Amino acid sequence: MMGRIFRNSGLRSQKNVFGSYWEQLxxxxxxxxxxxxxxPAPIQEGPTPFVFPEVQHFPTELNIPEQNPMTVxxxxxxxxxxxxxxxxxxxxxxxxxxxxxxxxxxxxxxTSLDHPKFKDGHPFGLPTENYPEGKPTPHYTMHLINLVxxxxxxxxxGMIHESNDRIGPEGYDFMGDDHLNFKYLESLVWMGxxxxxxxxxxxxxxxxxxxxxxxxxxxxxxxxxTEEVNIDRISKAIAQFVRTIVANRFKFYRYVRREVELTxxxxxxxxxxxxxxxxxxxxxxxxxxMTTNEYFNNAKxxxxxxxxxxxxxxxxxxxxxxxxxxxxxxCEINGPYMHDGRFKTLDEVIDFYSEGLVYSDYVDPLMKYxxxxxxxxxxxxxxxxxxxxxxxxxxxxxxxPQYSCPDELGxxxxxDIGNPY
Amino acid sequence: xxxxxxxxxxxIVIAIFFNCQSENxxxxxxxxxxxxxxxxxxxxxxxxQLIYENAAGNVYEITNIQWFMSDITLVxxxxxxFLLEGDDWIHYIDTDIPETQxxxxxxxxxxxxxxxxxxxxxxxxxxxxxxxxxxxxxxxxLWPYHMGGDEGGYHYMKLxxxxxxxxxxxxxxxxxxxxxxxxxxxxxxxEFVQNWFEKEIPSSSFSMPAEKTVRIAFKMNIENWFxxxxxxxxxxxxxxxxxxxxxxxxxxxxxxxVFSVVFLNDGENI
Numbered sequence: 001m002m003g004r005i006f007r008n009s010g011l012r013s014q015k016n017v018f019g020s021y022w023e024q025l026x027x028x029x030x031x032x033x034x035x036x037x038x039x040p041a042p043i044q045e046g047p048t049p050f051v052f053p054e055v056q057h058f059p060t061e062l063n064i065p066e067q068n069p070m071t072v073x074x075x076x077x078x079x080x081x082x083x084x085x086x087x088x089x090x091x092x093x094x095x096x097x098x099x100x101x102x103x104x105x106x107x108x109x110x111t112s113l114d115h116p117k118f119k120d121g122h123p124f125g126l127p128t129e130n131y132p133e134g135k136p137t138p139h140y141t142m143h144l145i146n147l148v149x150x151x152x153x154x155x156x157x158g159m160i161h162e163s164n165d166r167i168g169p170e171g172y173d174f175m176g177d178d179h180l181n182f183k184y185l186e187s188l189v190w191m192g193x194x195x196x197x198x199x200x201x202x203x204x205x206x207x208x209x210x211x212x213x214x215x216x217x218x219x220x221x222x223x224x225x226t227e228e229v230n231i232d233r234i235s236k237a238i239a240q241f242v243r244t245i246v247a248n249r250f251k252f253y254r255y256v257r258r259e260v261e262l263t264x265x266x267x268x269x270x271x272x273x274x275x276x277x278x279x280x281x282x283x284x285x286x287x288x289x290m291t292t293n294e295y296f297n298n299a300k301x302x303x304x305x306x307x308x309x310x311x312x313x314x315x316x317x318x319x320x321x322x323x324x325x326x327x328x329x330x331c332e333i334n335g336p337y338m339h340d341g342r343f344k345t346l347d348e349v350i351d352f353y354s355e356g357l358v359y360s361d362y363v364d365p366l367m368k369y370x371x372x373x374x375x376x377x378x379x380x381x382x383x384x385x386x387x388x389x390x391x392x393x394x395x396x397x398x399x400x401p402q403y404s405c406p407d408e409l410g411x412x413x414x415x416d417i418g419n420p421y
Numbered sequence: 422x423x424x425x426x427x428x429x430x431x432x433i434v435i436a437i438f439f440n441c442q443s444e445n446x447x448x449x450x451x452x453x454x455x456x457x458x459x460x461x462x463x464x465x466x467x468x469x470q471l472i473y474e475n476a477a478g479n480v481y482e483i484t485n486i487q488w489f490m491s492d493i494t495l496v497x498x499x500x501x502x503f504l505l506e507g508d509d510w511i512h513y514i515d516t517d518i519p520e521t522q523x524x525x526x527x528x529x530x531x532x533x534x535x536x537x538x539x540x541x542x543x544x545x546x547x548x549x550x551x552x553x554x555x556x557x558x559x560x561x562x563l564w565p566y567h568m569g570g571d572e573g574g575y576h577y578m579k580l581x582x583x584x585x586x587x588x589x590x591x592x593x594x595x596x597x598x599x600x601x602x603x604x605x606x607x608x609x610x611x612e613f614v615q616n617w618f619e620k621e622i623p624s625s626s627f628s629m630p631a632e633k634t635v636r637i638a639f640k641m642n643i644e645n646w647f648x649x650x651x652x653x654x655x656x657x658x659x660x661x662x663x664x665x666x667x668x669x670x671x672x673x674x675x676x677x678x679v680f681s682v683v684f685l686n687d688g689e690n691i
Binding site: 057058059060061151152256271274275276279281282285286287292293294317318361363364365366367368369370371 | 469484552554555556557560561562563565566567568581582583586590591592593594595660661663664
């Protein structure tokens with residue numbers, strides 16, 4: 001800024017000083033000084049900006065809110081908080097809970113069917129007076145991968161979206177510059193803390209507990225410039241970390257890049273997936289995210305009474321019973337499937353789309369085989385399709401240290417249950 | 422005296438300079454806005470209502486429409502062409518995304534008389550490259566590689582809805598068009614068929630005034646997809662046609678009178 005002021009002064013002076021030696025000397029000095037101030041490399045202050053790497057064949061538009069630019073320090077803080085069981089605002093071993101309790105790295109940041117605590121992969125919240133055994137979540141867990149590329153709403157019904165003007169429950173307020181809202185990935189953090197079916201806690205308790213942990217003082221200072229801990233900062237850091245979780249190291253991705261070949265069965269499955277006969281691609285393709293991030297009634301039911309379907313968000317009757325088509329990356333290890341976890345295995349899902357569809361007035365027209373109850377695959381075709389779906393597993397992601405629980409959290413860190421697959 | 426002459430000459434030069442400058446800066450451009458609409462029998466579509474009947478007698482409804490247009494060109498009375506937003510521009514329209522239904526063209530449009538508007542329905546093969554679009558919603562228009570090859574990366578159009586089939590059931594249809602295929606007896610693709618078409622819109626002459634914005638309603642008249650020269654019968658082709666070149670060929674032919682424009686003004690102040 002100062003350099004700019006000097007440079008402007010110098011230019012203005014040129015018109016008036018030609019006749020005076022001293023003025024010329026002064027001008028030269030000013031210009032020299034002005035130029036000189038631009039030469040030194042700017043001193044880096046504050047956190048280090050994180051430049052999101054471009055991923056070939058993935059979207060170039062990133063869902064990063066302006067008010068939460070990503071930084072190296074913010075991401076690292078977010079990783080700690082993501083795994084820190086004290087995010088629940090409690091320290092007793094039975095009351096520890098964090099994002100990682102349900103979003104487990106080794107199962108693609110989903111809960112998994114064989115979770116030791118959550119039977120059949122259905123999570124429930126910490127015990128409360130009303131729910132001594134913990135309140136079950138209304139929907140099953142969605143995986144936390146490639147969310148930075150999703151512009152079309154988070155959760156099964158897409159309720160979390162920039163267009164959502166609803167404000168959170170009374171009695172809470174962000175201590176930062178944001179309001180308690182339902183707009184961003186960040187919103188899911190405060191929601192998870194207060195939701196009875198998750199941490200069943202309070203923002204105050206969480207902020208106070210995290211703020212009392214010595215380790216975090218320097219981390220918050222590194223990420224935000226001061227040691228202050230508030231829910232806004234906690235939310236932003238966790239969202240930054242989650243945005244870095246990119247899954248693109250799967251076989252089919254490498255096949256598209258011509259780095260590997262598919263086996264004959266995988267290739268037949270690929271052609272079936274991307275055909276009118278199998279017809280998976282209209283909802284689960286587009287870019288290599290293996291989802292359109294759109295919402296569909298996929299012919300599972302004839303009666304619709306879920307207060308959290310897409311209709312609850314849009315008010316459009318045709319959205320009754322509609323939910324997001326999730327990415328099929330890691331579908332091999334993401335069971336149970338569908339918003340209500342009704343299918344335990346990938347085979348059950350394939351059987352459903354083959355012969356289990358049921359018609360309703362709300363079914364999406366892309367389910368064009370609904371009158372035949374499905375695409376009617378042979379057993380060989382089902383096996384081929386499954387072979388292709390298994391090429392969508394990003395095995396490296398499941399153990400990548402950059403996404404893992406920090407050792408420094410010790411007993412408070414939510415440790416991975418291990419991949420049962 | 423000498424000084425006065427110099428001042429006079431200087432003033433004349435300045436006057437000429439400013440005179441020329443004002444001529445050079447005189448506005449010779451206007452702006453153009455397209456507003457896309459989708460109609461049946463001259464009325465805006467009422468989505469999700471099984472109330473329409475096509476030329477083949479199918480009762481049908483429309484759920485949504487997504488489509489591409491490209492090479493949008495204004496032709497003036499001298500035959501010169503003005504390509505909107507350049508050769509590489511592909512415009513996407515989606516009835517579920519209101520923002521895509523208004524296209525405010527960034528370019529300055531030269532003033533003058535234009536005799537027609539021409540465009541390509543869909544995308545020409547050399548531009549329809551797989552993985553061209555990485556971002557939604559355009560990327561969601563993907564057309565499978567083995568059904569379109571290197572010049573068939575994306576649907577031209579997805580028009581989804583339902584029709585009342587012969588057994589009187591409300592049945593889904595995907596009226597999707599893109600690159601077609603010719604199959605041999607073993608069911609293998611032996612040739613791809615480009616189904617995009619160029620269309621000069623009738624009654625599309627207009628005058629572009631200086632410093633004004635001309636608004637043009639660009640309409641898809643849906644009933645004509647099923648009408649002329651071929652009657653398109655959903656009972657014949659069913660719910661899926663991406664691998665049915667006979668059906669897509671008819672759609673291509675029927676596109677002849679699907680599109681029209683209405684000029685909403687003669688130019689409003691920018």
